[in-house]
Structure formats: structure tokens, C-alpha cells
Amino acid sequence: MNSVNSSLTQPEVGDRVLPDFSWAEIETIFLDMDGTLLDKYYDDYFWEHYVPENYARKNNLSQPEARRHLLGTYKSVENTLQWTDLDYWSERLGLDIVKLKEEISHLVNIHPHVVDFLGYMADLGKKVYLVTNAHPKALQVKMDRVKIENCFHRLICSQEVGAAKEQAQFWHKLHDILPYDKETTLFADDTEKVLHSAAGYGIRHLIHIAKSSSRREPKHSLHYPSILTFRELMF
Numbered sequence: 001m002n003s004v005n006s007s008l009t010q011p012e013v014g015d016r017v018l019p020d021f022s023w024a025e026i027e028t029i030f031l032d033m034d035g036t037l038l039d040k041y042y043d044d045y046f047w048e049h050y051v052p053e054n055y056a057r058k059n060n061l062s063q064p065e066a067r068r069h070l071l072g073t074y075k076s077v078e079n080t081l082q083w084t085d086l087d088y089w090s091e092r093l094g095l096d097i098v099k100l101k102e103e104i105s106h107l108v109n110i111h112p113h114v115v116d117f118l119g120y121m122a123d124l125g126k127k128v129y130l131v132t133n134a135h136p137k138a139l140q141v142k143m144d145r146v147k148i149e150n151c152f153h154r155l156i157c158s159q160e161v162g163a164a165k166e167q168a169q170f171w172h173k174l175h176d177i178l179p180y181d182k183e184t185t186l187f188a189d190d191t192e193k194v195l196h197s198a199a200g201y202g203i204r205h206l207i208h209i210a211k212s213s214s215r216r217e218p219k220h221s222l223h224y225p226s227i228l229t230f231r232e233l234m235f
């Protein structure tokens with residue numbers, strides 16, 4: 001980011017952009033789930049280790065072989081609805097993906113300060129929506145575990161919308177389902193590509209989550225206000 005231009009609009013610390021809005025400007029809040037509210041370690045472990053382990057066992061492969069094969073397969077459907085469709089993966093890999101997800105659901109965990117932040121938003125009377133690419137069955141496994149369902153006006157899966165959040169049409173279709181004013185909407189996500197797509201549609205307030213996984217180093221966005229935890233938005 002060009003620091004001369006950006007300093008006109010947004011304060012920066014080092015190479016990160018800090019949030020610069022007031023809650024009085026915001027009516028509607030869209031929150032991503034995996035990596036944003038919940039620790040992405042569960043998903044990373046699931047797809048990078050647990051699925052390869054089970055796929056190797058079923059197909060008599062070594063784990064590195066299974067892993068290599070699967071990472072290539074995942075890549076082929078990246079940023080599409082298929083990537084999030086557990087039924088698609090169950091069929092394609094010949095594994096019961098929902099059952100495997102449930103087997104390690106003890107690893108589903110909520111990020112620090114999320115519950116306090118959701119309480120704060122309720123106190124401020126904001127309309128808060130969970131907006132996720134996760135498949136409804138994956139969403140269920142997670143909500144069974146973390147019990148934050150009641151904090152949202154509604155939970156919206158990309159499957160219901162008919163496009164992935166990375167795709168421009170997602171935001172048009174979401175607007176048909178749920179009329180909202182993009183000028184007074186704030187959207188938080190840990191994936192820059194998704195934020196680019198929301199920015200393209202014109203959502204005014206975008207927040208990037210730098211610490212998506214408890215097991216990975218934080219990675220700040222250079223394009224969007226970027227936070228480590230929701231504690232930074234409690235002002």
C-alpha cells in the first residue's frame with residue numbers, strides 16, 4: 001500500500017492499517033466463521049492431516065502420497081462452492097467427511113474475545129449475521145460445539161446464496177436474500193480474496209482478521225484494517 005495516499009484516509013502503524021470508523025456509522029455486521037470467529041486450526045488440521053490420514057488408510061497409500069494427491073485435488077476447486085460442499089468431498093474421496101469432522105470436533109474452538117465482542121454488539125443493538133462459505137453440515141458440527149448460534153440474527157451459508165464469497169455474484173445474491181445498506185455495513189473476514197470481492201461490491205467497512213489460527217503467525221493485510229482479535233473493535 002502507498003503510505004502517502006493511505007495516510008490521508010486511514011491511520012497506519014508500521015505496515016498495518018488500523019480500524020478507523022465509529023460504531024454509530026454501522027447498522028449491519030457480517031462475520032465470517034472459520035478463521036474469523038473460530039480457530040482455523042481445526043480446519044487446517046482436518047484437511048491437511050486428518051483427511052489425508054484416513055484417505056491413505058483407505059487407499060493403501062503412504063501419508064505423504066495421500067497428502068500430495070489431496071492438496072492438488074483441493075486446489076482444483078479452490079474458491080468455488082464445491083470446495084465447501086461436504087457431500088461433494090464424501091463422494092469424490094469415498095470418505096464420510098461429516099463423520100470425520102465430528103470425530104475431531106473437540107478441536108473446534110472460538111477465538112479470544114469473540115464472545116465479549118458479540119455481547120457488545122448486542123448491547124449496541126447491531127444486526128449481526130454469520131456469513132460463511134461453510135457447508136450447512138460443517139456449520140452444524142461447529143455450532144454444536146461453540147454454542148454461539150443465538151448471537152446472530154441469522155446464519156447464512158454460501159450454499160443458500162448459490163455462490164462462494166470470493167465470487168462477485170455472492171454479494172448481489174445476498175442482497176436479494178437480505179436487503180442491507182452497503183454504506184452502513186461492516187464485514188470481517190480472514191481471507192483477503194473475500195474482502196476484495198466485498199470491496200468490489202461496495203461494502204464500506206471491511207476488517208481483516210490477521211490471526212486466523214492459534215497455531216500460525218499472524219499475517220496482517222496491507223489493504224484493509226487488520227486486527228489480531230475482536231478486542232481491538234471494542235471501542
Ligand SMILES: [Mg+2]
Pocket residue numbers: 032033034035036189190191
Ligand atoms: Mg474464513
